[in-house]
Amino acid sequence: MFFLSAVTALPALALERPFPANTKRGTMSPAPYPQIFIEGKLRALSPGARIWNEDNLIQMPASLRGSDFVVNYTEDAQGDVDRVWILTVDEARQSIARQTNSPSR
Template identity: 60%
Template sequence: MRIQTFLLSCALALVTLTAQAFDRPFPDTVKRGVMTPANYPAIIIDEKTRTLSAGARIWNQDNMIEMPSALRGSEFAVNYTESDSGDIDRVWILTADEAKRTLPLVPLKPPVTKPAPLPTPVTATK
């Protein structure tokens, strides 16, 4: 019985270590900045006051959700995304290793060209 408990404990420890060793995936539209928390729903990113969206989520370095009120009085290197209305909807507080990495370049979309106008219809006259 003791051997089974020991082996089970070792297996769980091994699974836990591999789960903590993954890189967090960030979306392609992520931006980088320095965040200073303010009175909710305000947030200061790169010395500009921004607004958190209604369903905004903030993940800490351990990839656990943080409440904005628990972050007061500190500056954090963050990745963040914006909603269509310009509010901040997702924030990831970066570890020291993540902050050292540069963001991948997002390929620019080719400009949309207008299609050529259709020729005017020709009417037959007699």
């Protein structure tokens, strides 16, 4: 009985990922490091850039397989991409305004 209740409670433990207020939405495809394509434009990754996959685990840019990932991303002061979150299907369906830590939420 305990096992059954624990298994049915797991979906309730799913946490929403917090995204900063300056987050943008786009589609991403891999490119030779240290670059990526966002919205079909070649963009530079900042030196400390991080990419999180759908499971919220760090993904190395060279290990990305596929294309046209729906992502949320942020840029640093120089305009380079510094953080990228590959979205799940459910996250991609939500508006970005609903996902960000902004006062308009």
